Amino acid sequence: MKILILGNGRHGKDTMAEILRDNFNIKFKSSSQAASDIFIYDELSEKYGYRTPSECFEDRVNHRQEWYDMICDYNKDDRARLAKDILKDVDCYVGMRDVGEFNECVKQGIFDIIIWVDASKRLPLETGSFNIDMSQADIIVSNNTT
Numbered sequence: 001m002k003i004l005i006l007g008n009g010r011h012g013k014d015t016m017a018e019i020l021r022d023n024f025n026i027k028f029k030s031s032s033q034a035a036s037d038i039f040i041y042d043e044l045s046e047k048y049g050y051r052t053p054s055e056c057f058e059d060r061v062n063h064r065q066e067w068y069d070m071i072c073d074y075n076k077d078d079r080a081r082l083a084k085d086i087l088k089d090v091d092c093y094v095g096m097r098d099v100g101e102f103n104e105c106v107k108q109g110i111f112d113i114i115i116w117v118d119a120s121k122r123l124p125l126e127t128g129s130f131n132i133d134m135s136q137a138d139i140i141v142s143n144n145t146t
Helices: 013-024 031-048 053-058 060-074 081-087 099-108
Strands: 003-006 028-030 092-094 113-118 139-142
Touching: 003 013, 003 099, 013 028, 013 092, 013 113, 028 031, 031 053, 031 060, 031 081, 031 092, 053 060, 060 081, 060 099, 081 092, 081 099
Parallel strands: 003 092, 003 113, 028 092, 113 139
Antiparallel strands: none
8 A cells, every 4th residue: 555644844754654563563654755865865965065864854844945946956857856756665644745746646656545634723834845635635734732
């Protein structure tokens, strides 16, 4: 089974993936981690002086729009490219950010189930580098309480 976990930044997507991993042995990778491993670290290490891939990954929150634009560019010839790259090694993609990528993945039938993690009653929504909405998910998990 191939799973996509969506939601706004810091709303609990990775925690949801960890729960799936711990309870169902589902392997996952975040879009940011995959993109960093595949191409972003190589492109940004000199620009920002990153010494390690980890340092680049940890600083992604300070460059969200740039990362979004780079991933869109990576996917320009096949909007589902990053998703397919991720799913070669794992069963769950965490954190897709672009509706064009999402729509192409749906069109290609890449995911069996789409989960949205929502913490909108206690955390802000993203603007700019995230343009997918929860109406397209198969399951909505509320993360608005403890």
